[in-house]
Amino acid sequence: MNKITLLILFFSSMAFLSCQNAQQAVHDTTTLDSIALEAIQENTYKEAVSKLSSDDFLGRKPFTKGDTLTVNYIREQFKNLGLKPGNGDSYFQEVPLVEITSKPTSPSITLTGNKGDLTINYLEDFVIGTKRLQEHITIPSTELVFAGFGIVAPEYGWNDYDGLDVKGKTVVVMASDPGRYDKNLFKADTMTYYGRWTYKYEEAGRQGATGILIIHETAAASYGWNVVRTGWSGPQLDMVTENNGASNVEFEGWISNETAKNLFQIAGIDAKVMEEAKKPGFKAVPLQVTMAVSLKNNFRKSKSNNVIAKIEGSKRTDETIIYTAHWDHLGVGEAVDGDSIYNGAVDNAAGVAALFEIAKAFNAAKVKPERTIVFMALTAEEEGLLGSAYYASNPIYPINKTVANLNMDAFSPLGATKDVSVVGLGQTELEDYVRQSAAKFGRFVKGEGNPSSGGFYRSDHFNFVKKGVPGLFMGSGDQLISTDTTLNTKRKEALSGRYHNVTDEIDENWDFEGILADIRLFFDIGYTLSLEKTFPGFKANSEFKELGEKRLSK
Helix, strand or coil: CCHHHHHHHHHHHHHHHHHHHHHHHHCCCCCCCHHHHHCCCHHHHHHHHHHHCCHHHHHHCCCCHHHHHHHHHHHHHHHHCCCEECECCECEEEEEEEEEEEEECCCEEEEEECCEEEEEEECCCEEEECCCCCCEEEEEEEEEEECCCCCEEHHHCEECCCCCCCECEEEEEECCCHHHCCCCCCCCCCCCHHHCHHHHHHHHHHCCECEEEEECCHHHHCCCHHHHHHHCCCCEEEECCCCCCCCCCCEEEEECHHHHHHHHHHHCCCCCHHHHCCCCCCCCEEEEEEEEEEEEEEEEEEEEEEEEEEECCCCEEEEEEEEEEECCCCEEEEEECCEEEECCHHHHHHHHHHHHHHHHHHHHCCCCCCEEEEEEEECCCCCCCHHHHHHHHCCCCCHHHEEEEEECCCCCCCCCECEEEECCCCCECHHHHHHHHHHHCCCEEEECCCHHHCHHHCCCHHHHHCCCCCEEEEEECCCECCCCHHHHHHHHHHHCCCCCCCCCCCCCCCCCHHHHHHHHHHHHHHHHHHCCCCCCCECCCCCCHHHHHHHHHC
């Protein structure tokens, strides 16, 4: 073999090895793309959060001027980032909704029982409304029945409606599910969907009840009465249905814990009945208490928008990874200390601004994603996950080709943490990707701090999960890297109590390092998925595993 031939073979082999190494580098998920990560910047992120949560956007409530301002702003940001329209040639997906303003015709309701009467006041003691599109709801008399948790769960051997006919009656039920109180029941202290207020309303409707009242208890609900009175009063949004809401109960609402105790008193029943309801075999208790309900309703049908953009994959364009963040908040509402704009900086201007930063990172990546990356700012999450529900029922991208939903909702401004909190730990294989990516940043994964709050069912990823698509909802943990205990305590005190409050604004107490760390983690997880051919599924013990398998078989 001559020298020239040897040189040709040498350089050919080197070229082959170089190509082989390059190919391996494309799929090397153990390293970070530093150039892409550097594109995620605090100054641009902070600017977007400040803009979206400013008073100019009027609290970003759907069907208001704030709606129009918000979706147009998001669209312009997507355009400026060079992202393609996500719905054909449009950045918008119209979401038909109905706005219902429902209010009692009297500021108080009197309940009549065997042991006396009880007058309760609107907002202070109770809130009620309706999803039925009727100008008036008039119920001369309805009898109240205490139906435990209001749950029918055959897989857990639980039926609070067993042998109970609630037609014409109003069920009074507790928040959460039995697992909160007995770790041998349901999923122990990890709330199931049966514990969510949405389920309880739905089940009462299926049972044919006239109305439903949920007993509020701060720990069980995971939020205070202030959230109930602001979140369930005033204009409410809902999906447009063919029967104009006729399948729902005539009225639905909440009563305070103190009101519930007074209710049991006039019924002549020991309030300990609520403890009995937490045990298997409980039977519903007629309270022999009646009340009249009269509601005046105004409603209008209109449309809001999901805002959608994309970066097309370099190879498998039909396979999508969808990043979501809801753009809406509570708008202008009840004034607190002279401020009536619910700005929603943490919840969820923080998430929407993260969409922009992650898009920048994908644009800067050395190796472009092989799968299509979709960025979706969703409407009406605060009204019951309505924007994501509409998309899931009217998908632009095939569900069986949707790899995963990575959902960003309410980043923590307390600072960087060593740990990463996955909401609904044990549900999907996406948590394995979180562990892999977290390790690259020197972080570790753990479950949410309060699994009994039912967080896995409380944000937009859940509507993807219900269609069999693995959804990820994660955020900072609680092990702060900062060792300045004085500063950490000061920051926690300053930022506490802002959820669904007028004080949810950006200010000098925010530490952006933790948020940026979480955004980088979200990017790396999606980037890793974008270079793979696999489709993550659900964990063996997830109630959605079979649904996920059916989705991929279509």
